[in-house]
Amino acid sequence: MVVPSVRPVDWQVLQVVRRLGATPQHKLAERIGRQRSTVNGAVQRLLSSGWLNRAGQAGEGRGRPAILLAVNRRVGCFAGIDIAAEELHHAVVGADGVLLDHASSRLGEDRTFEAVLNQIDLNLRGVLSRAGMEPGKLLGLWAGVNGVVDERGVVVTCASLGWHNEPLGDALGRRYGCDVLVQGGAPAMNAAAESLMGAGRDVDSLVYYHAGRGIAARFVQRGQPLAGATQRAGELGHVVVEPDGPKCACGNNGCLEAVASGPALVAAIRRLPRRDLPEAVRTLLREPDGQTAAGIVQAAFGHAARRANRPLAALFARATDHLAMGAAMAVAAYDPEVLVLGGYLFEGSPALRNGVRRTIQKMVLDWDKRSLKVVQAEVVSQDRAVGGAAEVCQGFWASPHGAPVSG
Template sequence: MNRQAEQPPLAADWRVAEERASDARPTAASIPDTSISGEPDPSQPTSGRPELRATTSGDATSREPLVNDVAPREAASRLREPGGPPVPGTPGSHRSASGAAAGRGGTGGTAAGPTCVIALDVGGTIIKGGLVGPGGDFLHTERRPTGRDGGPEAVTERIVGFADDLRATAEGLGLTPRAAGVVVPGIVDAGAGVAVWSANLRWRDLPLRALVAERLGLPVAFDHDVRAGGLAEGRIGAARGSGNFLFLPLGTGVAGAFVVDGRPYAGAQGRAGEIGHIVVRPGGAPCGCGAHGCLEAEMSGPAVARRYAEAVPGAHATAAEVVARVGAGDPVATQVWHEAVAVLADGLLIALALLDTDLIVIGGGLSRAGETLIAPLRTIMLERATVQHVPHIEAAALGDDAGCHGAALLAWDAVEVAR
């Protein structure tokens, strides 16, 4: 099934007229590679590379932004009233009460030259950053290690420092940053701009949006990395045209984003989609959340590598190498991979029993396995399904870069709200 072939032609700019916005959802290429395991694959910064072409409405989207549509016209008109308050739950409400953060960079208001936004996707192992123009081009991309071994304070400084360096890079390229988009893993209170908790990064109640805004002096959109990735896959990726789907990145960690009626669903406390912490193997491997046998502990990049090391004492192989050995016919790698895929199938069937979707989009580093992952996953799910309908499953169009694409989309949405 080629979902891309069903889509309408590309639009030239994100901020097309309101009446065209829901009809023009273009495709996108992704930012440079990382490994399947989610381990860092440091590369030199790149610039001048047009990698993302996206279209969105000039209207504000809600705090759980519409993926394949625009916000109601009356909400948009309220946002545009001079001095009027932002509509609760919109990207405008993600910013400080003053509407723009205070700091040395000012508000990022009118620009004399070309403009851009800063996009940051914080992962358990690497931070992906970029500068994105108003037409959707990634004008500069860069990756840095998260440095989680240094503890949450060191990780926080890496994030804020990376954002500041990207601002300086933008200015060096003659660009004027208008806003920043920052997306992070774990439990997120997007409205308050707080990273509540992360098993991998070990932070609690971190006011990250305020810290980045203070350093940059720009409006900052802040949200969950996987929900941002789901937003991007829905607007410009594999799920264009689908109003109800599950986006599931598999990398260093595992989490999901349920998109329901075109909106990434955050839940009452911003905790929806934490599929990685469904216990699928009671008494199994310890998880960073404190439980045992969670999906993340049994089927993630590090989990696959650990399983192979347990099966072949003394062996050291990344998840990418395990997948390569499966392709080469290695019987041990094949068994390890089959067991890991079966774990994923069980976790997805639990998720589908709770929320019936018409599509599953697999992203993250493990999505690079392609049909080596998707074909057996589909087969096992069909064998084990009871009341569940097994929907179409496909690899993410944006690969493991969906979160960075989503951060850019959220930042440009914030610019629109501020206009």
């Protein structure tokens, strides 16, 4: 949907009504600091173009009841699409940011770019139609993918789908005729979602610390993620923590990711003598890699925590120290109110979460003087689509649509 250029005063009225919720028309002029006749003209234009609607009446003692004005939820909508490793999640919010509907489905066998675009289209049309909307009403679209995305919305790499240099932003923008925001990397997406609707919804500053396939931290202050000059803020995974440690995919030796990420821990478990491993872990190690990394680490660490299995316990203690070092670096760099632990290493291993929580207290300067809370991530993939749709909605209202046109 092409957003019509509105006069600055019309946009001002819309902004105020959106911020205040249902508002009596006579309150608008004083809020905006314009003449009542100017504001009434704007209200008439917005009512006839469908951006505002009448949302009931407010009785105010004597005199005529005041008509309440509200942003018309159905004048347009925003959608969020989360392309996860095995699933697609869709969410649609109305023009006023209220969630209208959401749905999930498994990705089909064919994971090529074209095939996934077609599945997105089919599912998105379904969710839109259930919400009483249509693709022509989309005002903005958010798409998230577990991979590296450049600033033009090109998916540079997505290992789980086997994508390289796929122009996701352009393809979606052409298909739906609206602005598209593409975000890559679970840490960035989860940090935004945690701040909006998860463990960080009531605080000003949070660090989301992710430990799974990769390791990274993301900082959000007053709802704004810190991206850095080249979108690399918080890439702690490639800080060298053991100069003589194992080779990392980036070329260095002993990066945090090379010693403590999910794949690194699976490799370390594989190097242990088989007789030192519980049967459940040995069974998992025989299966193809990738899908079972989370299961292997969780089973091994669960066993190490329950029984005194020395080689596993030593591995577990080292991983705890390494992951705590990464968390301590993030806390030292950003001084957040909340540290959110997410990613499959933390999700499946309460013992690891507790170990990291205990260990960083010893590593962080002035622990007692901080008001830091260490909590578990709350957001699941389904929420990321909702969070993404809400994010483009916020971006839409924050942009100056009315400014270029003279009033």
